[in-house]
Amino acid sequence: MVKTAPIEGQQPGTSGLRKKVAVFSKPGYLETYTQAIFNAIDPAGKTYVLGGDGRFFNDAAIVTILRMAAANGVAKIILGQDGILSTPAVSHLIRKRSADGGFILSASHNPGGPDGDFGLKYNTENGGPAPEALTDKIVACAETIGDYKIGGDPFEALETLGDLGLYTFDGMEIEIVDPVEDYATLMESLFDFDAIRSMIAGGFTLRFDAMHAVTGPYATEILERRLGAAQGSVVNGVPLVDFGEGHPDPNPVWAKELFDHMHAPDAPDFGAASDGDGDRNMIVGKGIYVAPSDSLALLAANAHLAPGYAKGISGVARSMPTSAASDRVAKALGVEAFQTPTGWKFFGNLLDAGRATLCGEESAGTGSDHVREKDGLWAVLLWLNILAVRKDSVADILRDHWQTYGRDYYSRHDYEGLESTSANALMVELKGKLPTLPGQIAAGLTVTKAEDFAYTDPIDGSVAIGQGIILTFEGGARAMLRLSGTGTEGATLRVYLEQYADTQSDLDRDVQDALKPVRDAASELAGIQRHTGRMSADVVS
Structure with a gap:
């Protein structure tokens, strides 16, 4: 003692x-x-x-x-x-x-x-x-x-x-x-490894960046040894105590090497990355990036193509900052759609009760009821299973999805290392203004709803309040603002921007151009520059 x-x-x-x-x-x-x-x-x-x-x-x-x-x-x-x-x-x-x-x-x-x-x-x-x-x-x-x-x-x-x-x-x-054997066997029970092996044997190429993090041994065993991808398809596959002095966050900023490689003339057919502990993923096709919100929606729409989900899904759950793209898929499938606070723990009751099969977060976390955590390699393998069955490219599958459901242009803007006092003051001031915001016009957009998101768990009735602010605008735009709970220094303000475009709209616009009105409106209403002194975000993903 x-x-x-x-x-x-x-x-x-x-x-x-x-x-x-x-x-x-x-x-x-x-x-x-x-x-x-x-x-x-x-x-x-x-x-x-x-x-x-x-x-x-x-x-x-x-x-x-x-x-x-x-x-x-x-x-x-x-x-x-x-x-x-x-x-x-x-x-x-x-x-x-x-x-x-x-x-x-x-x-x-x-x-x-x-x-x-x-x-x-x-x-x-x-x-x-x-x-x-x-x-x-x-x-x-x-x-x-x-x-x-x-x-x-x-x-x-x-x-x-x-x-x-x-x-x-x-x-x-x-x-x-x-550490690998039981997990790899579970993956083999969920996906059609024979179909994926056949696709790879037929010339399909891939690149998986483990970012010198934990998934290196898992990806090497599954992708190269069990599925037959060429040796070297898994890069940065040796886990290092400092992740090779890198930042093991799978997004276009920190996985830039993979992102650039996938946009090169000699890019492989499929690219993916995972994070420090293996629960996040980034999906990139030849010349095209798949936003995490789109990935969740597309996986939900195509999950039935994998043996483990052949009977269909019971529902789809997403965190509040994640785009509504998966809601549209759930509606089309006739299953439930849930919006929860940020944090995988809020999905647990839905999964245990059989109310949701797939879950996802905009921060590159996707998973299903096979475990109770998000799972980076699982998402990669489901993508590969879909590609093997549909026999189309990532770009073709993604564009077909938009033409079927419309497109949610989406981006996250992070203001990092803020003084906690200033960041908290911004949120307190914005919360105080919420009742007066509906009907106001900012940057040409009219606010239709402003709320401090609260969640009542439909299984146990528990309530979580103060989970972030949602600003909804006419024309299918949303802005979500919250302070991150994953950093270790200062405060990080995350601003999530979304603009829906229906199937008759231009579905190939530049993402940031499409989001500029809602970005400017959110900045004006929240007083971001005034509170933080920042003219722009530190990280845009």
Whole structure:
């Protein structure tokens, strides 16, 4: 038993607790937060999955959590070999092995290395992130903690954890498993690997950028070994503690190497990338980028082409900032469409209840009811399955989708590293103006509705308020504004812009040109320049 005290700032965001490595590695910091989780979940006699994306501090954190798990009476830990497990692989293992929960060590798409970020997220027995009620309980435990339990060092060095098998430490069993095998087998059960193999054997080419993150081994095993893609189709496939000094966020800005390659004259037929912990994806065809909102909608419209979804889908759920493109598909299919707050945890009840089959977020997260996390490689494989069946290019399939459902021009503008005081003042002022905004004209657009988004879970009735602001305009335009919960420095204002164009409209406009009126209207109404001093966003994706 080691004495401790509550530590300021140990409040998880939309996906666990994320801080700089320098913060997480302070003596007692990880221990105090881990004990708060244990205090909230009553772990004695239970089984948990443990693994991470291999970023800096991953190995040291695993040893600490193993020591604390034994001291808190945990019966068994299922650990990924060398401490590696992608986030969807953790979710799958929890469900397959009927574990009581899992600990995921990652800061997702945030940079790694000694000066980078680290994170810890707890997932429950359904394989999904802790729901709001449990998160609140963990925070309450962190605010009242007085000591933590920790045992001795289970292994001399983490290299020992590279050996598969069973080990015992202080009465706790540790099972070290292959991080890829079970996940790859699950993918093979969902998709027509024979059709994809045949397509590749017929000359179809692809490039997958693992961004030196966790999906490298998964993509190499599945795409190259099981599906027959040429050796070298997976690039940046070796996980590194600092992601090769890159930013493992799969979008046209941070995956620019892949994006440019896919727009070159000799581009392969299909390109994709994944993020730090393997739960996000970017899809690029030869000469064309697929926005995440469009990808969700297109996957929903074509999911029946994959064996795992041949019976159809029950519904589609999207986060509030995600475009309404998937709603139009759901309506055409005659299934339910849901709009939830940002954060994958809000999809869990819908998936468990069978109300939704596919879910997605504009931030490149897409998934289904096969796990309770978003899943980057799953999205890539569903795309490949669709391409193999339809025998069309990515560009042709995407344009056919727009001609069928219309197009939601969409973009996200991030204002990063803002002073928290200024960012909060912007949101407070805008919220105060909401009742007066309908009917106002800004940048030539008329506001029809202005709301501070709140969500009532249709399964358990829980309510989440203050989830972001939605401004709706005449002519099918929307702007959504919220402060991000995934950063570790200052504040990030995210502004999501959407403009619907029906099937009779020009469907090939430049995205930013199409969105300029709604961008200007949102900026004017929110006073972005006045509050932040920024003339434009830092990152546009």
